Amino acid sequence: MSGIYKKVEIVGTSPVSFAEAVKQAxxxxxxxxxxxxxxxxxxxxxxxxxxxxxxxxxxxxxxxxLER
Structure with a gap:
């Protein structure tokens, strides 16, 4: 995993479960x-x-x- 990485924060929602909210996000x-x-x-x-x-x-x- 050599390289430069960036993180973004998002919110996922689901009427089913927390796991489903993560998957959808x-x-x-x-x-x-x-x-x-x-x-x-x-x-x-x-x-x-x-x-x-x-x-x-x-x-x-x-x-x-990140791409170079």
Whole structure:
């Protein structure tokens, strides 16, 4: 993994689970970020509606290799 890397922070959401929110965030980021190498979960939280969990939210940082 030699090289120079950058990290960006994004938020993923899902009505299903935290894991699904991460998967969706990475998948969507992959549409515009090349050379993604890893992710780090920074924060987990959720939205409550009518006394029930309505949405899972995760803030992640994605690391990717810079092109030369």
């Amino acid at each position: 990475v998948e969507e980021a992959g549409k515009s970020i090349r050379h993604m190498a890893w992710f780090e979960v920074v924060e987990q939280r959720g939205r409550i509606q009518d006394g029930k969990v309505a949405e899972f939210q995760v803030t992640i940082q994605i690391g990717f290799k």
